[in-house]
Amino acid sequence: MTVALSITDLQKTYPNGLVALRGIDLQVEEGDFFALLGKNGAGKSTAIGIISSLVNKSGGKVRVFDADIDRDFARAKSYLGVVPQEFNFSIFETPMQIVCNQAGYYGIGRKLAEERAGHYLRQLGLWEKREQMAQTLSGGMKRRLMIARALMHEPRLLILDEPTAGVDIEIRRSMWNYLTAINQSGTTIILTTHYLEEAESLCRNIAIIDRGRLVENTGMRELLGKLQTDAYVLDLAEPLRELPRGLPSSWELTGPNVLEADVPATGSLDALFEKLAGHNIKVRSMRNKTNRLEQLFLDMVEEEGA
């Protein structure tokens, strides 16, 4: 299998003494949809900044496919498309100018650039806005514009740093579908996000960074398999004053009609409903208390912090 991104002992200490990365090793295989998670300030954006030449590294090696970013920077950059966390285009230019200029920086002639611009701006729902100044676009449109811009040179590795931050759920879902389609067409994707359900539903492999160190690097299925229990919130048909005897003591009434219950990950929901039926408790609706990955993520970074 070809390695799309290889990071070895990556270190970064900022001039003010802040140690952002403490020797990270990471490999992402070609074709993967990879999640890079971590709390704010964990070091994700610094790592992405180094890979994309926006940040000087203090030590370590980075290879993008067969190109070392120090020795063969032009080839490494040509493989790479980056969608940063913050808007980084001139707000006085139009989407058409922004994407065509970006293509030009990769040596793509104007004619081909305009063809591709038409393709990507249409696919991302920005064609109607192509001649409007970027400052007039909504937050979601600006995010999509950055995705279109990053795709103009058809990169083999696409890095998205919180691409759906501040985007409404409808657009977020359509962006998920779009990114899935890009990944299925062969583009390797690395995604950082604070929406953990996004990582869970899109990504096959995952790494978690905490305080500049990699605390987990595994497959999404393997990681979720580590989950001991699933927690549910049940909306009860009749109010309860107290938890009836015989029900697990770990269950908790958080309101007269709200029961929080945990179920072993290896167990079945039938057992939960049988217990409730035994006490004549009827359930109107139920939902997961937290996203499963969110629970694991919190456990891991808290454990590391302790």
Add this chain to the structure above:
Amino acid sequence: MNWKLAAVAYATIVRKETTRFLRIWQQSLLPPVITTALYFIIFGHLIGPRIGEMDGHRYIDFIVPGLILMSVITNAYANVSSSLFSAKFQRAIEELQVSPTPNFVILLGYVSGGVARAILVGVIVTSVSLFFSRLSMHSYLVTASMVFLTAVLFALGGFLNGLFARKFDDISIVPTFILTPLTYLGGVFYSIKLLPALWQAVSHINPILYMINAFRYGFLGITDIGLGFSYGITALFIAALFFLNLKLLNAGFGIRR
């Protein structure tokens, strides 16, 4: 080195820079025209006749080349410093940083944008000056080459300022406190022969003096300084600034964290 990529990237940067200053023509092209027209009216028509001749030429004809070059200097510098700082401020410079565009192409692209604006302003100011003076041309070659080299030099200076700038004030400090005084003291309004010996010697430290004199030679055929020396000084500054800028860019100074 992929030369096709470099050529397309260069053309893209120049196009972007040109579009930028044409889009804001009220800020980039109009003010120098108004300012120099006022100079022509006040110094040329109102005060000039009382001064008489300077080096055998009418005073207004004597100051026109200096005023044209002053506009060229100011605009070459301001275009690049403000455009680069604005790109840093909006983080749009990252579009170039993540791309395989070589650093020398980035530098040449920005400088070419500054030169384009400076020459366009120079042409407009020259056209305006025709309403006030009897402009003759002694040497097209000297005039064209010196205006080009001066624009390149100050565009490089503007790039350096843009790299160092951390806030908007930083791009106005150099033009206000260094460029304007040096231009005024570089012989725009007088021949340095009028100065006492000591101040004539001091004036020779001012690089702008050499450019204004060579440019004036192109129009009037008179100069206080040898032409070869003027070209030499200008070329030296261009080379020094080019390599300094390139070294800073390669190190990521001012643009990489």
